[in-house]
Amino acid sequence: MTALALSDVAGARGGEMLFAGVSLALGPGEAALVTGPNGAGKSTLVRICAGLLAPAMGTVRSEGRIALLAEAHALDPELPLARALDFWSALDGGGPQAVASALAAVELAPVAQLPVRLLSTGQRRRAAFARVIASDAPIWLLDEPANGLDAAAIARLEHLLAVHRAAGGIVLAATHLPIALPGAVPVEVGR
Amino acid sequence: MIAALLLRDVRRAWTGGGAVWPVAFFLLACVLFPFAVGPDAALLSRVGGGVVWTAALLAALLPIERLLAPDRDAGVLDQLAVRGASMSAVAAIKIAAHWCAFAPPLMAAALLAAGLLGVSGETLLRVEIGLAIGTPGLAALAVATAALVAGLRGAGALAGLLMLPLAVPLLIFGAGSLDGGSGALKLLAAISLLLCAGAPFVAGAALRMAD
Numbered sequence: 001m002t003a004l005a006l007s008d009v010a011g012a013r014g015g016e017m018l019f020a021g022v023s024l025a026l027g028p029g030e031a032a033l034v035t036g037p038n039g040a041g042k043s044t045l046v047r048i049c050a051g052l053l054a055p056a057m058g059t060v061r062s063e064g065r066i067a068l069l070a071e072a073h074a075l076d077p078e079l080p081l082a083r084a085l086d087f088w089s090a091l092d093g094g095g096p097q098a099v100a101s102a103l104a105a106v107e108l109a110p111v112a113q114l115p116v117r118l119l120s121t122g123q124r125r126r127a128a129f130a131r132v133i134a135s136d137a138p139i140w141l142l143d144e145p146a147n148g149l150d151a152a153a154i155a156r157l158e159h160l161l162a163v164h165r166a167a168g169g170i171v172l173a174a175t176h177l178p179i180a181l182p183g184a185v186p187v188e189v190g191r
Numbered sequence: 192m193i194a195a196l197l198l199r200d201v202r203r204a205w206t207g208g209g210a211v212w213p214v215a216f217f218l219l220a221c222v223l224f225p226f227a228v229g230p231d232a233a234l235l236s237r238v239g240g241g242v243v244w245t246a247a248l249l250a251a252l253l254p255i256e257r258l259l260a261p262d263r264d265a266g267v268l269d270q271l272a273v274r275g276a277s278m279s280a281v282a283a284i285k286i287a288a289h290w291c292a293f294a295p296p297l298m299a300a301a302l303l304a305a306g307l308l309g310v311s312g313e314t315l316l317r318v319e320i321g322l323a324i325g326t327p328g329l330a331a332l333a334v335a336t337a338a339l340v341a342g343l344r345g346a347g348a349l350a351g352l353l354m355l356p357l358a359v360p361l362l363i364f365g366a367g368s369l370d371g372g373s374g375a376l377k378l379l380a381a382i383s384l385l386l387c388a389g390a391p392f393v394a395g396a397a398l399r400m401a402d
Contacts, residue, residue: 050273068273072266076199078206087199091192091274131270 002028002064002138004049004170009058011044011189017056018044019189026172028138029165031184034174040190042174043071046143049172064170065092067137069145073128077117081108081127084116085134092135102134105160107153121148133160139170146177154179192276196284197291204292209257213250214296220246221304232309239308240318240369243301247322248358250297251329255350258289258337259398268398279395286327286334286390293333294326314369321365321379328361328383331390338394361386 003026010020018041024032034042047053049060050068075084085099092098103109106126111119119127125148132140140161146154158180161171173181204210224242225235262268271281298319305315336354340346360382367375 047269050269052269052272066273068270070266070269072264072269074266074270076203078203087195088270090195 002168002170003062004064004139004172005061006049007059007061009045009048009060010056011041011048011053012056013041013044020057022058022187022189024185024187026170026185028168028170031161031165031171031173031181032187033179033181033184034172034187034189035176036189038176042176042189043143045187045189046070046141046172046174050141062139064139065135065137066139066141067132067135069128069132069140069142071143073116073124075116075124075127075131078115080113081116081119082112085127085131088131089134092137094134094136098134098136099130102130105133106130107156122150122153125149126153129157129160133164138168140164140172142171142173142175144175144177145173146175146179192274193280193284196271196281197288200285200288201291204254204288207257209254210292210296213253213293214300216253217246217250217297217300218304218307220249221307225308236309236311236314239305239310240314241366242308243304243310243318244321244362244366246304247297247301247326248329248355248362251293251333251358252351252354254289254293255333255337255340255354256347258285258334259394260337260341260346263341263398277395278398279391282334282338282394282398283391285394286331286387289334290327290330293330294322297326298322317369317371321368321376324376324380325361325365325383328386329358331383331386332357332361335386335390335393335397338397341398 006022006024009022011018022045026032034045036042044053048055050066082099082103086096089095089099103112106129108123108126108130111123116127129145145157149157161181165171171181173179221242228234268281272278301318301322305318332354336350339353340350343349361379364375364379364382368379
């Protein structure tokens, strides 16, 4: 069964303790919204959940594949968008079909053949989000998913998160912008 | 995952100029040498093999900054780690991809360099055999160095200081094999094998610690 559980997790960066005592248990369809001021450790918490950083204290347990939306888009800038996404989709066991429907979901289908370097900031953000959708992973870890998006794109994002949760997925989103995530567990990190 | 990553890295190296620039630099270094020591054909043909080896070593420094740092900064390594890839395995693939993009063009350019320096056919054959054995070690060393300096300021200069001393055994036994003894070739192969076996773990540990 899909699950993400944190027990008494503390995070540190450069030897300095950022937050401590974060406990969380998410099951299918549930979500957590991580908020806090700049530099409070939101991204650190996301990276700890993704297994990229070891927690300073506590344990993280996850069941199910993880898709990460990080600050960097990790798409080869010289490739057409669809091909750049195909690379990751192939690793995730999906095909061009998964990429095409993910691009349609984030409304980037018209620029699928444009090189990634020509996309705008908001389009790159949506392209990175398309990789999360195409990965078909049940656990979504999103670091500032609304950054660079306009109002319509944020509404689209909220809709996609709701669809993912309705299908039994888990969402953990760290954001300083307000996004609607009904019934999400609030996690406040800060000094 | 292995094949997809290997293909991507080889494609990026060839299309991004990573395969062309080191070769151009290698040929330039070989061409400069006669200007410095004079156009004495006998002298050039005698030292030509060693010049090719030295130039190959210097050319191997050129692509270091592009081997891992761009992938690290673009989040590619993070995305691979989330998918369960070990950083040592990623480094091993990077070594293989770097060799594919670096060694064949270099060995082809060595033919040209040997012609320019008037190196005999017999010596040229030994140079090519030596390069075939030594370049995997050179590629491994380059990737390990790239992992160690990724994200540091002045990474390029530091990479040279770090890599050249470690590459000295390759140079000694590579150039040593030109005299015809097979002992130097065996030692060259041993050093190259050692670097290929150890470098992925060094690079993997460096990439994990960089977080």
